[in-house]
Amino acid sequence: MKRIRLTVAYDGTGYHGWQIQDNAVTVEEVLAKALFALLGKSVELIGASRTDAGVHALGNVAVFDTETRIPPEKIAIALNRFLPEDIRVLKSEETPFDFHPRYCDSEKTYEYRIVNTPIQIPLLQRYSHHVYHDLNVSDMQRAAKMLMGTHDFSAFCSAGSQVKSKVRTIYELDIRQNPIVSVNGGREIVLRVRGNGFLYNMVRIIAGTLIEVGIGRRSADSVEEAVRTGERSKAGPTAPAQGLVLVGIEYR
Amino acid sequence: MKRIRLTVAYDGTGYHGWQIQDNAVTVEEVLAKALFALLGKSVELIGASRTDAGVHALGNVAVFDTETRIPPEKIAIALNRFLPEDIRVLKSEETPFDFHPRYCDSEKTYEYRIVNTPIQIPLLQRYSHHVYHDLNVSDMQRAAKMLMGTHDFSAFCSAGSQVKSKVRTIYELDIRQNPIVSVNGGREIVLRVRGNGFLYNMVRIIAGTLIEVGIGRRSADSVEEAVRTGERSKAGPTAPAQGLVLVGIEYR
Numbered sequence: 001m002k003r004i005r006l007t008v009a010y011d012g013t014g015y016h017g018w019q020i021q022d023n024a025v026t027v028e029e030v031l032a033k034a035l036f037a038l039l040g041k042s043v044e045l046i047g048a049s050r051t052d053a054g055v056h057a058l059g060n061v062a063v064f065d066t067e068t069r070i071p072p073e074k075i076a077i078a079l080n081r082f083l084p085e086d087i088r089v090l091k092s093e094e095t096p097f098d099f100h101p102r103y104c105d106s107e108k109t110y111e112y113r114i115v116n117t118p119i120q121i122p123l124l125q126r127y128s129h130h131v132y133h134d135l136n137v138s139d140m141q142r143a144a145k146m147l148m149g150t151h152d153f154s155a156f157c158s159a160g161s162q163v164k165s166k167v168r169t170i171y172e173l174d175i176r177q178n179p180i181v182s183v184n185g186g187r188e189i190v191l192r193v194r195g196n197g198f199l200y201n202m203v204r205i206i207a208g209t210l211i212e213v214g215i216g217r218r219s220a221d222s223v224e225e226a227v228r229t230g231e232r233s234k235a236g237p238t239a240p241a242q243g244l245v246l247v248g249i250e251y252r
Numbered sequence: 253m254k255r256i257r258l259t260v261a262y263d264g265t266g267y268h269g270w271q272i273q274d275n276a277v278t279v280e281e282v283l284a285k286a287l288f289a290l291l292g293k294s295v296e297l298i299g300a301s302r303t304d305a306g307v308h309a310l311g312n313v314a315v316f317d318t319e320t321r322i323p324p325e326k327i328a329i330a331l332n333r334f335l336p337e338d339i340r341v342l343k344s345e346e347t348p349f350d351f352h353p354r355y356c357d358s359e360k361t362y363e364y365r366i367v368n369t370p371i372q373i374p375l376l377q378r379y380s381h382h383v384y385h386d387l388n389v390s391d392m393q394r395a396a397k398m399l400m401g402t403h404d405f406s407a408f409c410s411a412g413s414q415v416k417s418k419v420r421t422i423y424e425l426d427i428r429q430n431p432i433v434s435v436n437g438g439r440e441i442v443l444r445v446r447g448n449g450f451l452y453n454m455v456r457i458i459a460g461t462l463i464e465v466g467i468g469r470r471s472a473d474s475v476e477e478a479v480r481t482g483e484r485s486k487a488g489p490t491a492p493a494q495g496l497v498l499v500g501i502e503y504r
Contacts, residue, residue, distance in 0.1 A: 007435045011374040056375055058434055076371065086374045091435045119328065122263040122338045123308055123379055123497065182310055183259045183343045183500070245375065248435070 034082035048101035054241030059248030117186030129243035135214030143220035154230035157199035209236030257347035286334035300353035306493030311500035369438030381495035387466030395472035406482035409451035461488030
């Protein structure tokens with residue numbers, strides 16, 4: 001018996017998130033079916049991040065135990081033959097049995113992509129959120145600084161979360177911009193956030209809040225107040241799923 | 253009566269190219285229907301580039317004549333309300349009646365995008381061609397130089413073309429690479445080509461030929477031979493449509 005760790009990338013557009021559920025196609029379900037087709041028996045698959053409906057991944061992590069004789073590093077290629085093009089296993093490797101993708105200490109990196117142009121560009125639409133108001137990136141960067149470090153992020157968590165502690169640490173919250181070469185000009189603004197864990201919808205609420213700061217609908221200082229009070233109503237809306245990518249997970 | 257010039261961007265994935273045809277949905281058809289919905293009468297739409305099935309655009313150009321009272325620069329926004337998300341009119345403006353998007357002198361810029369990684373990345377799949385052989389970019393660049401300038405490009409034209417002269421000028425054929433940040437590494441290779449006109453499938457045959465050079469299946473010098481003999485069989489295969497984007501058209 002071996003424990004295999006998979007690095008999984010997907011275009012989340014067509015999926016109701018990672019986790020298996022009734023009456024909706026999920027990434028975990030499609031991956032479990034491909035594993036069944038490859039191995040001839042069903043396995044218990046444990047995913048690191050239960051990404052929401054429509055959220056994308058470049059490096060989600062999942063493990064399963066198997067007695068297959070396929071060499072661990074060949075499983076990725078073999079498995080991809082049973083997967084649709086919008087899900088790819090980028091890497092497969094053997095990992096110790098005490099490795100659990102959710103309970104082991106990790107750092108997760110997400111990116112949230114905003115296309116800030118008068119009119120959305122169809123080739124960017126699928127993986128970004130379009131904002132036509134001209135965003136003030138310096139204000140967004142100033143507000144982002146207030147979210148860095150260890151805080152109770154209750155104000156940045158959707159209802160329905162059952163975690164005990166809402167204290168998390170953000171190590172990095174970087175906002176960069178790249179010009180878009182098109183007839184209308186404009187730019188792509190990428191929020192990159194790295195932390196030791198994220199609450200339900202946390203990155204999307206951070207994105208929604210910083211966009212409101214960028215538009216001028218709220219001050220940079222209001223972000224500090226949201227953190228301090230822990231009131232969800234003091235933070236901004238949950239930005240749409242399609243702009244979010246789980247870039248990767250690093251284990252210590 | 254006014255002549256209106258549109259700059260049109262689209263994700264070509266769901267379309268059988270630009271030009272109206274029976275039994276298949278095309279960009280021109282969807283745009284013509286949106287114009288009918290907006291203006292209340294049908295117009296004759298003249299497109300600059302009849303992109304093939306699956307080819308994308310950031311800046312195709314089309315014109316039509318109308319007596320509408322909608323200010324020319326407002327037509328783009330008004331029209332987008334009648335268009336699906338994968339087609340956007342980025343700009344609308346008044347243009348002289350002697351402006352014809354196909355007959356006026358122009359420079360067209362295309363990009364062909366190759367993802368050169370062991371396994372394709374789902375988030376890049378829709379707008380690129382995946383090559384898993386490690387490509388030799390210096391060889392590709394050397395071969396590209398032989399295509400620059402004015403040549404008879406008969407070897408780089410698919411059968412079915414009815415143009416009289418196959419002489420075209422390529423002003424720029426630039427190949428650049430950007431690293432891809434993922435668990436497998438790899439890179440994106442972008443061919444950017446600018447010229448005074450392109451034959452049927454010309455950019456995709458150039459891409460297919462340069463990929464074969466990069467793989468080592470043909471020498472850089474064989475490209476010169478293809479140009480010199482004008483024989484289609486001496487050039488490489490037509491690379492897939494999904495990697496190609498019509499970036500823009502400049503009129504003199």
